[in-house]
Amino acid sequence: MDLDFSDEELEFQSEVQSFLHANLPKRLSDKVKARLRLTKQDHEEWHAILADRGWLATHWPPEWGGTGWSVAQRFIFDVECATAHAPEIIPFGLKMLGPVLIRYGTEEQKRHWLPRILDGTDWWCQGFSEPGAGSDLASLRCAAVREGDEYIVNGQKTWTTFGQHADVIFCLVRTDSSGKKQQGISFLLIDMKSPGVELRPIRLLDGEHEVNEIFFTDVRVPAANLVGEEDHGWTYAKYLLTLERTGIAGVGQAIAGFRALQEIVQDQRDGHQPLAQNPLFATRMARLEIDLENMKTTNLRALCAAGKGDGPVAESSMLKIRGTEIRQEITSLARRALGPYAQPFVSEALDEGFNNEPIGPGYAAPITADYLNNRKLSIYGGSNEIQREIIVKAILEL
Amino acid sequence: MDFSHPEDRQMLADTLGRYLADKYTFEDRARIAGSTQGWCREQWSSLAQLGIMGALFSEEAGGYCGGAFDIAVVFEQVGKTLAVEPLLGTLMAGHALEHAGNEHALIAEAIAGNAVLAFAFQEAASRYAPHLCDCAAKQAGEGWTITGAKAVTPQIEAADHIVVLARTASSPDAQGAAHSLFLVAADQAGVAINGYPMIDGGRGGELALNNANARLVGNRGDGLALAERAIAIGTLALSWEAIGVMDTIKVQTLEFLRTRTQFSVPIGKFQALQHRMATLALEIEQARSAAINAAAALEAERHTRERAVSAAKFTIGQVGTLVAEEAIQLHGGIGMTWELPLSHYAKRLLMIGHQLGDEDYHLERFMAFSAAETSVETQAGAPA
Structure with a gap:
């Protein structure tokens, strides 16, 4: 039992810190810290900087241009990036599709797609959910019919994050509906510029355009874009979803978010004292902090267990539940901390270069929108109720 | 970073676990726990012969382990069997003596099983x-x-x-x-x-x-500093005892959910119960992480140590109450009975919350240690 980082890991930590100090543009970290809107170019700029250093694909083996890092190194990197206010790495190509291709793709697919993820040629998005297939993902109906060396795709996907930026989408499609619903699902890569692909934005409760509906009408997809075997896509999807869950736990984000919250709570006044000294608020903060400290260790335990075995483990469902609860509580306390200033919302204040006098404290503008946006955490990536189902079946075996 | 125990510590845990499973059965425990003495001198001698008290103290004090995780694995096993032997008092008093640097002869007597301390x-x-x-x-x-x-x-x-x-x-x-x-x-x-x-x-x-x-x-004048350290070690031990209790309750409750049939199906098939059980499992892992954090911080400087210890006991208090109450509820009527071991595990778990500080006490203490160092001395019993 040894919770300390080794000398090598500590050395790695300072290497990451110096790298971030020297290479993370202040323009970007200022925007992230202030929770301003990031543009596609902002994300691409940061990806390119990481790619130059060889630190973009933290979940890939070195032979495909990944870092080949240990779980401890990945943890250190995530926490350092988050606390330095680096933009989050967009996960779809790097943390979701990449590992699936490395595990299940053909040599040709790996050689074609993986370098394009690293050099930013392709921005990926995820086509899993459908209007009728949310928590019951396996009931999806978007259909792909084989015709010669092509698939013809018809149907609809929804909740596609950053679909408006994407060049390519990885989709779960139905190739057979004769058997169990989990059978007959295939994993298909589709060019967003194909004729018959139509994208419609969905405006979320914070006013933002983050997710989309995507309609497929007689879209022709080369059969070479099938990942793995036809009708076996559910297996690959489950692997991908486990990776996604572990990422959503977001311990690095939570640590950074809690520090930012502490600053707000010190700054906000409660009569003649900082809000941090209000006993009721201080108690909420302390409970959250303890939960987060426990979560850090639970996270490391799960990562170590996963590192020893064959990839992610069912415990990732526990991490997803508690990690998202903690991150939601952080945004919830930030909203409470603002008091009446949680109400004003000047959307333009979230864009870079907005120079008007802020309403209330300078940090207030994005807080409520951020809280509202983060309600998604317990819904996406498999709702927290679905995670409990996974715990019940995979861990408790009820 | 490594969350497994080294071989010798795992052997210590296994040895004690096997002994207790074999010689300290639930019937033995019930008899001893309800006896007029409330403990058993023969068991105490056997535990000493197994080297259990020795495992709680360092080599300088005449033992052979004495590290935080050695104490952890011993008390985890105690929790699994609800052993009532006077280990906690011996641990806390012995560590106070060891830390003060005198009375090594008495610690040796305790390790040998010839003296019991409180x-x-x-x-x-x-x-x-x-x-x-x-x-x-x-x-x-x-x-x-x-x-x-x-x-x-x-x-x-x-x-x-x-x-x-x-x-x-x-x-x-x-x-x-x-x-x-x-x-x-x-x-x-x-x-x-x-x-x-x-x-x-x-x-x-x-x-x-x-x-x-x-x-x-x-x-x-060293009294509070010595007591604080002894209490930290005792709190660590109780936290790990609670982990052992909770793991056992989890196993017992899952078994019950799989076998108890109502409406013609095992009640574990009902989602209302499944999700509550999933929450318990998750909370127990958070509690284990808290206990690991406390053990890892035991040799750190005072501020770090006491913060982690109070975070752990707060978590144990909160999760322990939840686990005890939910386990009884999930069992239904049978969970209310003296006959079922579960009820005794639940009682022990709840009473651990009343030893060396409950969740409110430790939350307040955690907050005091988290506040500026200067204000720490005056709050929540934290001496300079």
Whole structure:
């Protein structure tokens, strides 16, 4: 039992810190810290900087241009990036599709797609959910019919994050509906510029355009874009979803978010004292902090267990539940901390270069929108109720 | 970073686990826990022969382990079997003596199973806070005498020697010190113990000291610092005992959900119960992480150590209550019965919350340690 980082890991930590100090543009970290809107170019700029250093694909083996890092190194990197206010790495190509291709793709697919993820040629998005297939993902109906060396795709996907930026989408499609619903699902890569692909934005409760509906009408997809075997896509999807869950736990984000919250709570006044000294608020903060400290260790335990075995483990469902609860509580306390200033919302204040006098404290503008946006955490990536189902079946075996 | 135990510590855990499963069955435990002594001298000797008390102390003190995770694995096994033997008092008193640097002969006797120790610090009016101690020590010739009362000390009737926290000055001196630690022999005229059964098995007692002869442990004025350390070690032990209890409750409850049939299906098929069980499993893992954090911080500087210890006991208090109450509810009527072992595990878990500080006490203490260092001394019993 040894919770300390080794000398090598500590050395790695300072290497990451110096790298971030020297290479993370202040323009970007200022925007992230202030929770301003990031543009596609902002994300691409940061990806390119990481790619130059060889630190973009933290979940890939070195032979495909990944870092080949240990779980401890990945943890250190995530926490350092988050606390330095680096933009989050967009996960779809790097943390979701990449590992699936490395595990299940053909040599040709790996050689074609993986370098394009690293050099930013392709921005990926995820086509899993459908209007009728949310928590019951396996009931999806978007259909792909084989015709010669092509698939013809018809149907609809929804909740596609950053679909408006994407060049390519990885989709779960139905190739057979004769058997169990989990059978007959295939994993298909589709060019967003194909004729018959139509994208419609969905405006979320914070006013933002983050997710989309995507309609497929007689879209022709080369059969070479099938990942793995036809009708076996559910297996690959489950692997991908486990990776996604572990990422959503977001311990690095939570640590950074809690520090930012502490600053707000010190700054906000409660009569003649900082809000941090209000006993009721201080108690909420302390409970959250303890939960987060426990979560850090639970996270490391799960990562170590996963590192020893064959990839992610069912415990990732526990991490997803508690990690998202903690991150939601952080945004919830930030909203409470603002008091009446949680109400004003000047959307333009979230864009870079907005120079008007802020309403209330300078940090207030994005807080409520951020809280509202983060309600998604317990819904996406498999709702927290679905995670409990996974715990019940995979861990408790009820 | 590694979350597994080294081989020798795993062997210690396995050895104790096998012994208890074999020789300290639930029936044995029920008999001992409800007996007039409330513990068992034969079991105590066997545990000593197995080297269990030795595992709680360092080589310098005559033991062979004594690290935080050694204490953790021993008490985890204690929790799995609900053993009521006087290990906690022996651990806390022994570590206070070890840390003070004297009385090594007595620690050796405890390790050999020839002496049982108790640690008496709390008083009826002090609740869990050591600094509110009012017991008074007076210098008498070469030695000292103590007069006052100590409250709810576990297995104090079993103890041959009691480590007692007492006031040696009516107000704090320049260093803020007003308390010292003393060793009191149980078998003397000035010592009276009013013993009683505990609701979760075993016995406790009220200690009344009337000019009882006492030997100073460590230096005069070191009492609170020594007590704080002993309490941290005791809190760590209780946290791991709770982990053992909770793991057992989880196994028992899952078994019940799989086998109890209502509406023609095992009740574990009902989602209302499944999701509550999933939450329990998740909370138990968070509690285990908290206990790991506390063990990892035990040798750190005071601030880090006490913060982690209070975070752990807060978590254990909160999760323990949830697990105990939910396990009874998930069992339904049978969970209410004396006959079912589960009810005894639930009782023990709840009462761990009443030992060495409940969740509110430790949350307040965590907050005090998290606040600026300067304000720490004045709050929640945290001495300078």
